[in-house]
Amino acid sequence: MVGNVSDAPAPAETSSVVRLQEHIIEIVSDSGEGAQKAGQAYGAISAKMGNGVWTVEIIPAEIKPPARSRAGASGIRVRVGAREITNMGDEADLVLALNEQVLYGRIEQGAYKPGTVVLLESKWAHDGLAEVREAYAKAVAEFRALGLDVRELPLEQACLEVTPDPRVGKNMFVLGMLCRLCNRDMQRARDEVSFMFKRKGDEVVARNVALVEAGYEFAKHNLDMEFEIPPAPRDHQVVVMNGNQAAGLGIMASGMEMVAMYPITPATSVSHYLAGAFQKVGGCVHQAEDEIAAVGFAIGASYAGKTACTITSGPGLALKTEFLALAVMAEVPLVVVLVQRGGPSTGLPTKVEQGDLLAVLYGQPGDAPKIVLAASTIEECFHMMVTARKLAEAFRTPVIVLTDANLATGVQPFRRPEVHAEWMAAPLDQSPWDPEITAYDWNETTGLSPRPIPGQRGGQYVLTGLAHTRFAKVAYDPHANQTGCDMRSRKLAALASTLKPPQVNGEPEGELLVVGWGSTRGAIEEAVDRVRADGHQVSSLHLRFLSPMEPGLAEIFARFEKVMTIEINYSDAADAPLVGTSGQRRLAQLATLLRAQTLVDIDSWSNVFGQPLQPGPIHDEIVRRLQHGGDACSA
Amino acid sequence: MFGLKSDPSTELPERYFSLEDYEGGVARWCPGCGDLGVLTAVQRICRAEQLPPEKVVCVSGIGCSSRFPHYVGTYGFHGLHGRPLPVACGIKSRRPDLTVWVATGDGDCCSIGAGHWIHALRYNMDMVVMLFDNSVYGLTKKQTSPTTPQGMSTNTHPSGAWLPPLDPLTAMLGMTNVSFLAQTVDWNPAHLHATLAAAYRHKGLGFVRILQRCPTYSAGVFEDLQRDPSRLLMLTGPRGIQVEPAIANMFPNKREHDPSDLGTARAICEAHDPVPIGLLFQDESRPCYDAFTNHGLGMPTADKVAALEKELDRFTV
Numbered sequence: 001m002v003g004n005v006s007d008a009p010a011p012a013e014t015s016s017v018v019r020l021q022e023h024i025i026e027i028v029s030d031s032g033e034g035a036q037k038a039g040q041a042y043g044a045i046s047a048k049m050g051n052g053v054w055t056v057e058i059i060p061a062e063i064k065p066p067a068r069s070r071a072g073a074s075g076i077r078v079r080v081g082a083r084e085i086t087n088m089g090d091e092a093d094l095v096l097a098l099n100e101q102v103l104y105g106r107i108e109q110g111a112y113k114p115g116t117v118v119l120l121e122s123k124w125a126h127d128g129l130a131e132v133r134e135a136y137a138k139a140v141a142e143f144r145a146l147g148l149d150v151r152e153l154p155l156e157q158a159c160l161e162v163t164p165d166p167r168v169g170k171n172m173f174v175l176g177m178l179c180r181l182c183n184r185d186m187q188r189a190r191d192e193v194s195f196m197f198k199r200k201g202d203e204v205v206a207r208n209v210a211l212v213e214a215g216y217e218f219a220k221h222n223l224d225m226e227f228e229i230p231p232a233p234r235d236h237q238v239v240v241m242n243g244n245q246a247a248g249l250g251i252m253a254s255g256m257e258m259v260a261m262y263p264i265t266p267a268t269s270v271s272h273y274l275a276g277a278f279q280k281v282g283g284c285v286h287q288a289e290d291e292i293a294a295v296g297f298a299i300g301a302s303y304a305g306k307t308a309c310t311i312t313s314g315p316g317l318a319l320k321t322e323f324l325a326l327a328v329m330a331e332v333p334l335v336v337v338l339v340q341r342g343g344p345s346t347g348l349p350t351k352v353e354q355g356d357l358l359a360v361l362y363g364q365p366g367d368a369p370k371i372v373l374a375a376s377t378i379e380e381c382f383h384m385m386v387t388a389r390k391l392a393e394a395f396r397t398p399v400i401v402l403t404d405a406n407l408a409t410g411v412q413p414f415r416r417p418e419v420h421a422e423w424m425a426a427p428l429d430q431s432p433w434d435p436e437i438t439a440y441d442w443n444e445t446t447g448l449s450p451r452p453i454p455g456q457r458g459g460q461y462v463l464t465g466l467a468h469t470r471f472a473k474v475a476y477d478p479h480a481n482q483t484g485c486d487m488r489s490r491k492l493a494a495l496a497s498t499l500k501p502p503q504v505n506g507e508p509e510g511e512l513l514v515v516g517w518g519s520t521r522g523a524i525e526e527a528v529d530r531v532r533a534d535g536h537q538v539s540s541l542h543l544r545f546l547s548p549m550e551p552g553l554a555e556i557f558a559r560f561e562k563v564m565t566i567e568i569n570y571s572d573a574a575d576a577p578l579v580g581t582s583g584q585r586r587l588a589q590l591a592t593l594l595r596a597q598t599l600v601d602i603d604s605w606s607n608v609f610g611q612p613l614q615p616g617p618i619h620d621e622i623v624r625r626l627q628h629g630g631d632a633c634s635a
Numbered sequence: 636m637f638g639l640k641s642d643p644s645t646e647l648p649e650r651y652f653s654l655e656d657y658e659g660g661v662a663r664w665c666p667g668c669g670d671l672g673v674l675t676a677v678q679r680i681c682r683a684e685q686l687p688p689e690k691v692v693c694v695s696g697i698g699c700s701s702r703f704p705h706y707v708g709t710y711g712f713h714g715l716h717g718r719p720l721p722v723a724c725g726i727k728s729r730r731p732d733l734t735v736w737v738a739t740g741d742g743d744c745c746s747i748g749a750g751h752w753i754h755a756l757r758y759n760m761d762m763v764v765m766l767f768d769n770s771v772y773g774l775t776k777k778q779t780s781p782t783t784p785q786g787m788s789t790n791t792h793p794s795g796a797w798l799p800p801l802d803p804l805t806a807m808l809g810m811t812n813v814s815f816l817a818q819t820v821d822w823n824p825a826h827l828h829a830t831l832a833a834a835y836r837h838k839g840l841g842f843v844r845i846l847q848r849c850p851t852y853s854a855g856v857f858e859d860l861q862r863d864p865s866r867l868l869m870l871t872g873p874r875g876i877q878v879e880p881a882i883a884n885m886f887p888n889k890r891e892h893d894p895s896d897l898g899t900a901r902a903i904c905e906a907h908d909p910v911p912i913g914l915l916f917q918d919e920s921r922p923c924y925d926a927f928t929n930h931g932l933g934m935p936t937a938d939k940v941a942a943l944e945k946e947l948d949r950f951t952v
Contacts, residue, residue, distance in 0.1 A: 044952060237951055238951070238952055239947055239950035239952070240950055240952050249946065252943050252946065253943055255936070257931065258725070258728060258729055258928070260725065277946055279930060279931060280942040280943075280945070280946060281931070281938075281942045282930070282932065282933075282934030282938075284728065284928045284929075284931065288721065288754075289750055292718065292721070292751075293718075293720075293750070293751055294721075295721075296714070296721030296722050297721045297728065299714075299722060300694075300721065300722035300726040300727075301725040301728050301729050302725075303725075303726060304725070304726040304730040304733065306728075306730070323715060323718070326714060326715055413952065416947060416950075419940050419943050419944055419947070421937065424936045424940070427936075452710075454689065454690075454726070454730065455689055455690060455730070455732065456689060457689045459710075460688055460689055460708060460710050460711075461710065461711070462659070462693075462704045462710070463712045463713065464705070464713040465713065465714060474705065
């Protein structure tokens with residue numbers, strides 16, 4: 001292996017191709033160097049070749065963090081496999097870094113392992129500033145001491161042969177290198193780059209294609225490695241997008257015509273996407289003056305018969321609380337997309353957490369039952385929007401769809417949806433209303449009632465957030481409030497009665513059942529599969545309905561010796577100071593709910609590092625639990 | 636037939652609406668409450684315009700005056716404290732066919748809902764907003780509101796309100812994209828009716844501040860204005876609020892005002908005394924947000940499906 005080619009060009013054309021089942025690359029750089037664009041192109045090329053792909057962005061908190069700063073790492077990870085890839089995986093195999101400082105943060109986050117190949121821009125070794133040269137030399141030594149296989153490469157110098165300004169082209173050069181190293185189809189790469197720069201004209205396209213080709217040649221002549229990741233068999237068309245784009249498309253597919261929002265990370269990009277696309281299906285994005293107005297505006301449109309959607313994240317949810325309760329109380333259909341981030345308060349705006357579950361369920365004063373779903377894949381971010389709109393109207397209630405920062409920015413290919421006209425909302429019903437039917441003509445069993453829409457002659461009623469009767473009149477007797485609460489609660493029971501028990505991943509009985517929800521599904525199932533391959537009787541269960549819950553959970557749990565949840569939210573470590581002896585251990589959120597629901601002694605493992613869960617640590621924790629008899633342990 | 640172009644009898648409307656059609660529940664406001672007069676005025680305008688009751692939505696927040704929708708026989712939305720305007724805008728966003736009346740109070744609009752107040756004026760969506768300003772919180776029993784006169788004793792400021800009151804008129808004349816601003820008083824039904832009718836006819840957001848008596852908690856606030864009409868300044872002119880001469884004669888203090896003259900409107904409001912009534916400002920050329928939010932209304936499902944398929948093509952590999 002060649003350790004350093006910056007000074008000694010190595011003839012490396014004779015490398016043999018190594019066949020892999022999967023491979024993880026990262027491109028890390030300062031913000032603005034185009035690492036994400038290159039990674040997305042690499043992911044798209046791989047998806048087109050038939051590989052499974054999961055792409056996740058590495059995003060600094062600031063828009064323009066200082067150059068060469070540890071916290072300023074911006075980039076992308078792309079996991080490519082010979083089968084479907086459902087999560088970001090564990091440590092990266094290959095890293096392309098445009099400076100050495102940005103690697104520190106990634107190393108701290110455990111993104112790399114001994115043997116990870118780091119292809120590092122070497123120009124810093126010759127920088128005009130002595131402190132830069134020293135920092136670079138020190139870092140390279142430290143990385144090597146950690147076991148990283150650092151290869152120093154004069155990337156910028158090589159780019160200069162093709163372009164006068166390598167600052168705006170190095171990313172495409174890097175893409176070309178990856179295409180060579182990972183045996184990507186160069187024609188697809190040229191097509192992808194042409195597509196990306198189409199709008200900027202032929203000259204820009206030609207220059208970027210030349211950069212990709214130069215990168216390819218550079219890797220061919222300077223690096224003695226080449227991988228091949230065979231494609232996964234696929235007999236259907238796929239689409240490639242992130243979870244926020246999928247949610248936006250799902251909103252369009254649901255026939256909703258109004259999205260009211262206020263900018264908040266990491267939810268905003270749904271509206272960025274819709275701002276360009278929504279008009280094509282006759283829809284409109286309203287950027288409201290604040291989070292409260294956004295949900296109020298959506299409720300207004302819904303009340304008027306055009307079921308609308310609002311999109312937010314944790315702090316926005318907190319502000320929307322009162323209106324959400326009004327929608328529950330007055331039975332207004334509404335879809336809320338909640339892209340969770342780290343909390344509480346402003347928390348970790350760009351990072352992942354599943355910390356809003358209990359807030360969504362119980363965040364309103366009084367009893368406010370509502371439907372809560374959680375998407376576990378990018379594909380579900382699409383389809384759940386269609387489901388949510390239908391449920392909201394059928395059950396005359398808000399439906400909250402939980403996603404998170406991991407799904408929002410993760411990119412994955414999935415089966416192209418076959419759009420059905422029935423997905424779309426029916427045209428506005430303006431037929432006369434039967435005056436014999438009251439505004440809340442509750443079915444005593446299901447709590448369901450038909451809803452008059454303004455414009456329907458004879459259906460006039462006054463919606464109110466005050467306790468009200470089935471005539472929508474302000475209630476002055478105590479029974480009316482009890483009845484109203486009963487009816488709204490019964491709607492959840494009615495929905496639950498239509499659901500099927502969830503499918504267990506693995507055998508239906510065993511030593512341990514791992515229960516999860518939301519974006520952790522891919523990582524949990526991959527970890528459980530590995531533990532099973534080790535010979536343990538472990539299965540997993542993933543919940544899509546969190547309110548109401550799918551039926552049969554207690555029966556499923558009873559067939560396992562132990563049940564635990566794995567989540568990305570806070571829980572006390574069992575051995576934390578005072579926790580173990582006080583009887584006050586606070587469990588993760590789903591575990592808390594499931595214990596109340598099923599009376600099963602369910603444990604949890606969770607953390608709030610703000611990172612997507614990876615299969616490796618989950619695997620290790622499961623094994624540890626099995627070995628230690630399942631005692632609750634720290635995250 | 637008979638050589639007539641059309642039979643005039645066929646031009647009779649299919650339905651004729653009387654005041655009863657706009658009546659809701661029995662109003663539970665205090666005897667002598669100024670809200671009752673506003674309710675009557677709105678019902679009469681609906682009748683005069685022959686608005687089908689099912690095509691009208693009264694939207695309100697929380698407070699005494701926000702009970703308004705319950706007493707009207709149309710659709711109604713009695714929502715959250717301070718938040719009628721986002722709801723009203725949401726309704727209009729995809730239902731331009733509905734007539735929207737918003738009832739809001741000085742606490743609802745100028746205090747807890749102040750953020751929405753500014754932005755709804757800027758959105759300028761086609762609706763009438765009635766600010767029932769009685770200078771006090773009534774439903775929660777006499778707390779200081781943003782428009783409570785300095786020195787007036789309330790349950791939260793028993794020794795008198797500390798600060799000078801917020802002036803909604805001067806505030807609104809400084810807000811971008813305001814298109815209709817008028818002031819009236821509840822104790823002159825003719826002027827009240829004429830002002831609300833003008834706001835209804837206005838294309839865009841017609842904002843009317845109604846000085847409204849609360850006999851229970853702020854009985855004295857408008858007493859001077861009632862006793863001495865010369866304390867009021869009636870704005871007149873061909874583009875202003877038109878009332879019968881007998882009504883106009885009740886106000887000795889008059890001034891001709893061109894409602895396109897923003898500078899003069901500001902000067903009149905900033906003087907505070909006399910208190911202006913009539914149309915302060917109107918500009919129908921100001922952009923309405925409805926024009927943007929109504930985009931694509933009525934697109935056939937088949938077209939939506941086709942457009943969505945095309946959009947999915949962009950993501951297909």
